[in-house]
Every structure is written in structure tokens, then in C-alpha cells.
Amino acid sequence: MSAAPRDALEFPESDRAFLEPQLPPRDGSTSRPDMPFTTLTFATSLDSSLALSPGTRTALSGPQSKAMTHYLRSRHDGILIGVGTALADDPGLNCRLDGVGGYGGEGLDCQPRPIVIDPTLRWDFSDDSKLFQLCREGRGRGPWIVTTVHEPPAEKVSLLKKYGGQFISLNIPTSESGTHRIDWTQLLATLRSNGLRSVMIEGGGHVINSLLEPTYMGLIDRVIVTIAPTWLGQGGVVVSPARRFDGEGNSMSAARLKNVQWYPFGEDVVLCGQVKI
Numbered sequence: 001m002s003a004a005p006r007d008a009l010e011f012p013e014s015d016r017a018f019l020e021p022q023l024p025p026r027d028g029s030t031s032r033p034d035m036p037f038t039t040l041t042f043a044t045s046l047d048s049s050l051a052l053s054p055g056t057r058t059a060l061s062g063p064q065s066k067a068m069t070h071y072l073r074s075r076h077d078g079i080l081i082g083v084g085t086a087l088a089d090d091p092g093l094n095c096r097l098d099g100v101g102g103y104g105g106e107g108l109d110c111q112p113r114p115i116v117i118d119p120t121l122r123w124d125f126s127d128d129s130k131l132f133q134l135c136r137e138g139r140g141r142g143p144w145i146v147t148t149v150h151e152p153p154a155e156k157v158s159l160l161k162k163y164g165g166q167f168i169s170l171n172i173p174t175s176e177s178g179t180h181r182i183d184w185t186q187l188l189a190t191l192r193s194n195g196l197r198s199v200m201i202e203g204g205g206h207v208i209n210s211l212l213e214p215t216y217m218g219l220i221d222r223v224i225v226t227i228a229p230t231w232l233g234q235g236g237v238v239v240s241p242a243r244r245f246d247g248e249g250n251s252m253s254a255a256r257l258k259n260v261q262w263y264p265f266g267e268d269v270v271l272c273g274q275v276k277i
């Protein structure tokens, strides 16, 4: 067992009980055997912003809700982000909770697998990227990168392989505007067939807004949102899915939660619920 580093986070037992009904079952079971338990989770400002601007890393969670997010990381097999987030944040995407692998625990116990959606391979990762530093220190797993590119550059393939990561090539159709649109059903089924029983999807804005489209929102088992008591102001990266319309063409809300629970955490509040279909 390794010693916990000084930046290890604590999430007290007393705070864990309320979250249990929101989390993937400990036995790995899912309501759909071919799909992972899927949690959509992020931190937002009062004006629904994830960050000050697309290229900026913005701290919203306070210490208690940050520790809660790391507890969520310890309870999921995978943690998924879009390439915009990888480029903006150079994230660690590991779990820094006291007692998990690399933070006082054995091996990589309870460390989630990072997954980056990068259709055209924009993320020019290297040995210096935070994620790989953590792999070298035995504090995180190598990432899986989901792409449309069928033959990624050999040096990137071997760098990923060195850290136990891989490219996953999917056929993602290109729209007329030249952008790619993931079929979330196909992607989540692929992650399940690669052994992941649960996945938490953290962002950023494009990822969240596309997952909240009517076609895909039924794939989300739980939504867990940290709301920080701040307005980031105009120009931020906003969670605001496309509007829906009823049969007569009238506007409806884009999505709504049911079975809602609210928990105060320090100065933040954490909202848990299920998407109402």
C-alpha cells in the first residue's frame, strides 16, 4: 500500500450514504445488459456556464463538492470528456480520494478509465500531458481516445499503448457542415463491450448538450450537478440543449428531471435526478 500524497482528498462516510441510491450498483449490474450505467455530472454557475470561455479551465466546485466528484470518479469504471475539455484543461481525470489506488490504496483500485471524444485527433497529447504524468506515478489509467480516424499516427498509438490506453475508431458520420455527430447509443455500447460497466460523462458543453437531445437523453441513468453560487457572465461555455417542440409546433422545455434530490455541500448545492422521458 502506497502513502497518500498531500493533495489526497477526503470525502467523509457521513456524506456518502445520501449518494448511494444515485450511484451505479456495486455488483456492476445495469438495467440494460449491453449498456453501462451512465451518469451525467458537471459543475455549473447560476447562469448555466461550465467555464468562462471554451479554452479556459474554471474552478466552480468548492472543496466539499470537489471531493464528492472524486467519490463519483471512484464509483465509475470510466470518465468521459470531449476534446474541447482535454485541450482547455489538460485534465488529470483520475480519482484523488484518500484510500484509492495511488492515494494510499493498492494498484489502480477505483481509478476510472479516462475516455476522450476526439473525432479528428485534435488533442496533441504527449508524455508531458497531465494524464500521462499521473499514469507514470501509478495514480491514473491510460486514456481511451474515440475517433473517426482509422489509422492514427504510429507514435501516438505507441504512446497510448505504453500507458495501457488505446484508440477506439468508430464510424461517425460527417454532417454537411463538416462536423461529426456521435451516435451515443453506439458509443456507450462499445464502451460496455470493452468492459466498462459504468461511465460518468463530465463535459464539456458540446458533449452535454448533444447527450441531452431527445434521441439520447434516455441513455442517461442519473444526472448529478454541482451548482456554485456564482454568475460567470456572458461568453461562457453554456449547458443549454436544443429546444423541443410538440406535435403542433409549440415550444417545450428541452429536458426536465424527476425524482429530484438536493444536497447542500459547503457553499454549493448538489442536484441529483433522473431525466424525465
Ligand SMILES: NC(=O)C1=CN([C@@H]2O[C@H](COP(=O)(O)OP(=O)(O)OC[C@H]3O[C@@H](n4cnc5c(N)ncnc54)[C@H](O)[C@@H]3O)[C@@H](O)[C@H]2O)C=CC1
Binding pocket: 041, 042, 043, 044, 049, 050, 051, 052, 053, 054, 055, 056, 057, 058, 060, 081, 082, 083, 084, 085, 086, 088, 089, 117, 118, 119, 120, 172, 180, 181, 182, 183, 202, 203, 204, 205, 206, 207, 208, 210, 211, 237
Ligand atoms: N464545470 C465543469 O464541470 C466542466 C467544465 N468543462 C469546460 O468546458 C469547456 C469545454 O467545452 P466545449 O468547448 O463545449 O468542448 P467539449 O469538451 O464538449 O468538446 C467538444 C468537442 O468534442 C467533440 N464532440 C463533443 N460532442 C460530440 C458529439 N456529440 N459528436 C461528435 N463529437 C463530439 C467534438 O470534436 C467537439 O468539437 C472547457 O472550458 C472546460 O473547462 C468541461 C467539463 C466539465
Ligand SMILES: Nc1nc(O)c(N)c(N[C@@H]2O[C@H](COP(=O)(O)O)[C@@H](O)[C@H]2O)n1
Binding pocket: 042, 043, 057, 058, 059, 060, 061, 066, 069, 081, 085, 086, 089, 090, 091, 092, 093, 094, 202, 203, 226
Ligand atoms: N466537478 C467539477 N468542478 C469544477 O469546478 C470543474 N472545473 C470541473 N471540471 C471537470 O473536471 C476536469 C478536471 O479534472 P482534474 O482535476 O484535472 O482531474 C475537467 O477537465 C472537467 O472535466 N468539474
